[in-house]
Amino acid sequence: MARQQDPPPQGLSGPLTGSRLTRDFFHEDVLDVAPALLGATVTHAGVTVRLTEVEAYAGEKDPGSHAYRGPTPRTSVMFGVPGHLYVYFTYGMHWCANIVCGPDGEASAVLLRAGEVVDGVGVAAERRAGIARRDWARGPARLATSLALTGEHTGLDVCRPGGPVTFHAPAAHVPASRIRTGPRVGVSGSGGDGAAYPWRFWLADEPTVSAYRPAKPRRRRAEA
Numbered sequence: 001m002a003r004q005q006d007p008p009p010q011g012l013s014g015p016l017t018g019s020r021l022t023r024d025f026f027h028e029d030v031l032d033v034a035p036a037l038l039g040a041t042v043t044h045a046g047v048t049v050r051l052t053e054v055e056a057y058a059g060e061k062d063p064g065s066h067a068y069r070g071p072t073p074r075t076s077v078m079f080g081v082p083g084h085l086y087v088y089f090t091y092g093m094h095w096c097a098n099i100v101c102g103p104d105g106e107a108s109a110v111l112l113r114a115g116e117v118v119d120g121v122g123v124a125a126e127r128r129a130g131i132a133r134r135d136w137a138r139g140p141a142r143l144a145t146s147l148a149l150t151g152e153h154t155g156l157d158v159c160r161p162g163g164p165v166t167f168h169a170p171a172a173h174v175p176a177s178r179i180r181t182g183p184r185v186g187v188s189g190s191g192g193d194g195a196a197y198p199w200r201f202w203l204a205d206e207p208t209v210s211a212y213r214p215a216k217p218r219r220r221r222a223e224a
Contacts (some may be wrong), residue, residue, distance in 0.1 A: 016050070016118055017041050018169035023159045025169075026082035026101040030056045030108035033101040035201045037110060039170030045148040049129075049137045052200040053209045055184045057098070059107030062063060062189020064184060064199075067107035078107035083159040087144065087151055094141035099121035099148045099158065100169070101173050113185070113200070114138050116208045117146055138209045178204050188215035 021040065034056035041050050057065040059078060066088065067075045077086050078100055086098040086109050090116060098109040115137045117124045124146045128136040137143040144150070149165075158165045180202050183194025191197055192215050203211045 008068070016171055017048075017125070021159075021169055023081070023165040027100065027103065027117035027161070030058050031199065033099075033183075034110045034199070037099075037112075037167075038170075038179060038201060038203050039174040041118065041168045041170075042115070042147060042165065043168070044124040044153075044165045047145060047147055048118050049112075049147060050118045051115045052206040053114035055111040056113065056199040057082050057109050057111055058199075059102075059109075059172070062108075062191060062197070063151045063189055064187040064197060065107070065109075067109075067123065069189075071107070075107065077109065077155045078109050079105055081157075082199060083157060085149070085152040085153050085156045085158060085165065089151060090141070095144040095150050096140040097153075111140055111201050112143055113140050114202070114208050114210045115143055116206070118149045134207050138208045152187055174179070174203070180204050182212065183214070184208065185213055186215050 025036070025084060034054045037051050037054050039050065041048050057067075058062070059065050059067040060070060064070060067078045071079045074088065075086070077084055080100065081104050082101045084100045085191055086100055090096055096111060098111045100109045102108040117136050119132070124136050127146055127148065137146045153165065156165055157163060158167055181198045182200050183192060183198060186198045
């Protein structure tokens with residue numbers, strides 16, 4: 001996967017980040033991109049988060065994906081060029097951020113599930129006031145809040161030079177022995193089958209990794 005050299009984000013010391021991730025990186029299969037993002041950093045609006053947990057979603061081949069039934073106005077970005085953000089609203093109150101990957105036209109994306117704030121601590125502290133630092137980005141909604149990512153950023157190209165959101169490779173190689181896999185959090189139906197879709201990836205022994213929770217069974221509406 002090709003990576004171009006790029007200076008670290010302002011205020012971030014060199015040893016914490018590697019080269020900027022290019023479109024070629026995101027063009028790969030989602031099951032390759034997802035674990036490769038562990039240890040990578042995401043920077044936006046004065047805060048940098050080191051990713052410790054992600055989930056892969058494979059579009060029309062994946063019953064757990066928003067794009068399983070084909071493109072909609074909300075998911076159209078997932079069918080486009082890799083390296084763009086897909087940010088969706090959930091539970092009527094939270095934003096969650098994904099990065100589109102794979103070939104153009106084949107919807108897939110990686111959910112940014114959790115991470116550690118490694119730069120812009122003062123800014124993140126204001127956004128996450130009253131929350132323990134470990135929990136600032138521990139979960140996809142918390143991560144998006146720490147990075148100030150909302151629906152207005154969906155479709156944003158993270159590979160564009162000078163763009164407001166950047167992804168950088170891990171500063172050091174992440175050994176395979178540190179990577180764990182398992183069922184995705186809160187995914188209902190067959191997409192939540194951990195044997196068939198063990199597509200949640202996280203770094204072992206990281207306190208910022210979120211707790212696993214299975215999907216809650218949906219209650220049927222009472223007949224009128």
